[in-house]
Amino acid sequence: MSHLMNTYLQLPVTFARGEGVWLWDEAGKRYLDALAGVAVCGLGHCHPKLVAAICRQAGALIHTSNLYHIGKQEQLATRLALLSGMDNAFFCNSGAEANEAAIKLARLYGHGKGIDLPTIIVMEKSFHGRTMATLTASGNRKVQAGFEPLLTGFARVPYNDLDAVTQVAVHNKNVVAILVEPYQGEGGVNVPQASYLQGLRHLCDQNGWLLMLDEVQCGTGRSGKWFAFQHSGIVPDVITLAKGLGSGVPIGACLARGAAAKVFKPGNHASTFGGNPLACAAALTTLQVIEEDGLLRNAWELGDFIRARFKAQLAGLSGVQEIRGQGLMIGIELSKPCVGLAEEALRKGLLVNVTSDKVVRLLPPLVIQRAEAEQVVNTLSDIVKEFLMA
Numbered sequence: 001m002s003h004l005m006n007t008y009l010q011l012p013v014t015f016a017r018g019e020g021v022w023l024w025d026e027a028g029k030r031y032l033d034a035l036a037g038v039a040v041c042g043l044g045h046c047h048p049k050l051v052a053a054i055c056r057q058a059g060a061l062i063h064t065s066n067l068y069h070i071g072k073q074e075q076l077a078t079r080l081a082l083l084s085g086m087d088n089a090f091f092c093n094s095g096a097e098a099n100e101a102a103i104k105l106a107r108l109y110g111h112g113k114g115i116d117l118p119t120i121i122v123m124e125k126s127f128h129g130r131t132m133a134t135l136t137a138s139g140n141r142k143v144q145a146g147f148e149p150l151l152t153g154f155a156r157v158p159y160n161d162l163d164a165v166t167q168v169a170v171h172n173k174n175v176v177a178i179l180v181e182p183y184q185g186e187g188g189v190n191v192p193q194a195s196y197l198q199g200l201r202h203l204c205d206q207n208g209w210l211l212m213l214d215e216v217q218c219g220t221g222r223s224g225k226w227f228a229f230q231h232s233g234i235v236p237d238v239i240t241l242a243k244g245l246g247s248g249v250p251i252g253a254c255l256a257r258g259a260a261a262k263v264f265k266p267g268n269h270a271s272t273f274g275g276n277p278l279a280c281a282a283a284l285t286t287l288q289v290i291e292e293d294g295l296l297r298n299a300w301e302l303g304d305f306i307r308a309r310f311k312a313q314l315a316g317l318s319g320v321q322e323i324r325g326q327g328l329m330i331g332i333e334l335s336k337p338c339v340g341l342a343e344e345a346l347r348k349g350l351l352v353n354v355t356s357d358k359v360v361r362l363l364p365p366l367v368i369q370r371a372e373a374e375q376v377v378n379t380l381s382d383i384v385k386e387f388l389m390a
């Protein structure tokens with residue numbers, strides 16, 4: 001009997017070792033990893049520069065406390081500010097915690113403006129995490145059911161619908177912020193119209209709201225730019241990061257700019273582990289390798305390549321609704337639920353997953369090369385065709 005709490009439906013495999021886009025299970029069978037630990041292992045598995053940096057830092061200093069200055073943390077904040085256009089950073093250990101920080105920041109910002117019951121606009125089909133505030137913010141009943149009472153202070157509108165946000169502005173004077181994913185991940189790899197973030201930026205400017213972007217999944221290079229908002233020409237007030245930032249060493253970040261960067265004061269927020277030397281060394285090295293190895297460009301080019309190849313193989317088949325995404329966030333929406341597809345792919349040595357019941361999702365490492373991408377497309381196309389014929 002397992003002594004683990006029954007929180008995951010796990011596939012029947014235990015991995016023992018990884019290198020680049022490849023994983024090996026305990027029996028020595030090899031798998032092509034097109035999921036990267038759910039958008040975490042952007043550098044692939046056990047990138048030598050990352051392994052060396054982690055070992056070096058572990059030998060020097062692993063943890064002290066935020067009661068003291070942490071050099072690597074200050075370096076990482078400076079680097080992220082430079083890359084994102086934000087002013088400062090708060091470090092934590094996960095995506096949910098990064099969003100918790102953003103939600104607390106928005107509420108405090110509202111109180112500072114004399115709004116006693118601050119409200120944050122959030123989207124249908126969104127995913128922001130599993131803590132009470134972030135599951136309340138998430139637009140998925142499955143994530144919330146059974147955990148009521150939920151928090152107050154959120155107003156939900158459809159994703160990619162600027163008119164709906166405008167309506168909230170007319171009726172609700174307590175709004176202080178919008179929290180939104182530039183591209184939705186868990187909700188089915190949803191890509192909004194090109195002008196969506198610009199429209200949200202405009203509404204935030206008109207109303208004095210903070211634009212807070214959850215880039216936990218689409219950030220850190222996955223979209224083909226450092227951050228997904230950089231495709232839209234706007235600058236947000238708050239950005240949350242986690243997943244790919246530490247390449248598997250847990251780290252999350254809440255970045256802020258302008259008025260939002262001045263909200264937190266000593267005592268308002270904290271984390272014991274947040275931004276410790278080991279996690280910051282992993283994040284700094286992740287950013288360094290993304291730059292040195294040209295991984296933004298690779299994510300952009302290989303993403304386009306993979307989508308084009310899937311379209312050539314699958315588009316037009318009855319049962320294939322849409323092939324979409326941005327950079328190395330790729331979704332293939334089928335017309336019927338296909339959760340079993342992930343296990344079939346596993347048997348054939350390919351790691352993918354299914355989100356939103358009928359969207360096959362790929363989040364390959366940013367280091368994936370053309371031949372590996374071809375193999376992903378060919379293997380998965382065969383599986384999808386077999387599934388649709390069955």
Ligand SMILES: *Cc1c(COP(=O)(O)O)cnc(C)c1O
Binds near residue numbers: 094216218
């Ligand atoms: C995964 C994810 C989160 C939650 O991150 P955790 O590290 O699991 O807490 C939040 N937002 C988005 C967009 C995510 O994809």
